[in-house]
Amino acid sequence: MELPLVVGVDGSESSLQAVDWAVDEAARLGLSLRLVHASLWERYEGVDLAYDLGRPSEQQMAESIIRTSGQRARLRNPDVKVSADVLAEDPEGALLREARNATALVTGQRGRGQVADLLLGSVSLTMAAQAHCPVVVVRGSQDSRNGTHGRIVLGVGDSATGAAAIGLAFREAQTRGCALDAVRAWRCPAHETADHPLLAGDPAHYHQQEATKLLEDALRTQVREYPAVEVHRTIVEGPARRVLLDRAGDADLLVIGARRRHGHFGLQLGRVGHALLHHADCPVAVVPQRG
The missing domain is CATH 3.40.50.12370 (Rossmann fold)
Incomplete structure (x- = not known):
């Protein structure tokens, strides 16, 4: 049942x-x-x-x-x-x-x-x-609450917060018959050393490639399970909270993950989750990930 x-x-x-x-x-x-x-x-x-x-x-x-x-x-x-x-x-x-x-x-x-x-x-x-x-x-707006945009935004973070949220986002997209915009924000640390051979020449390009790989790896299982869902992969440089707020401006739902740590009490959302729950222009789904 x-x-x-x-x-x-x-x-x-x-x-x-x-x-x-x-x-x-x-x-x-x-x-x-x-x-x-x-x-x-x-x-x-x-x-x-x-x-x-x-x-x-x-x-x-x-x-x-x-x-x-x-x-x-x-x-x-x-x-x-x-x-x-x-x-x-x-x-x-x-x-x-x-x-x-x-x-x-x-x-x-x-x-x-x-x-x-x-x-x-x-x-x-x-x-x-x-x-x-x-x-x-x-x-958020009445249009977002009524689901008139035909678009769901999924914030893809690290593996500790992502699997359950990704699954819910794909299920929602399939049920609604709408597109899924999977978003991964990335940043190039301001004081990062270029001594590492992979960072030599163009550190920003390296971080962008890593973000792209992380996004592909995170989505792979659900893409196979939900072949009918139209998925747009978005890699954006910038703070995650700002990137997701911008992308959610014309969405029907924003989906994010939140880690639930055993033995820990109090708020377990982080700065990104707080910002999105306070300021997003659409409904926000917070999906717990045990770990």
């Missing part, structure tokens, strides 16, 4: 956009959808107040949020099976637990106001950094 897509909802406009995106994704993949709203309303309002009011206002709000989200999902695509729950827990803990039994976890960016819309909420950031399944943060 396929695991559902899980969506964290909080009533904000960005979380409703996440619901819309997840409904479309569930329909493409033939998955069910699970909507979750987590709130510690019992702790904040207290037992005495609950008795005084008969029913806590925060509980009423939580149930309204999950009911409205469920109605929105069913209206968008009645064929997608939707379940919804309110959990009296802290959002981060609840969603991390839900992620253990999910095909992917989908969140909104949780921004507020014109400036804050560029920034990521703490719950979404924690999910992207710690969840055991792929996490999609739904952000």
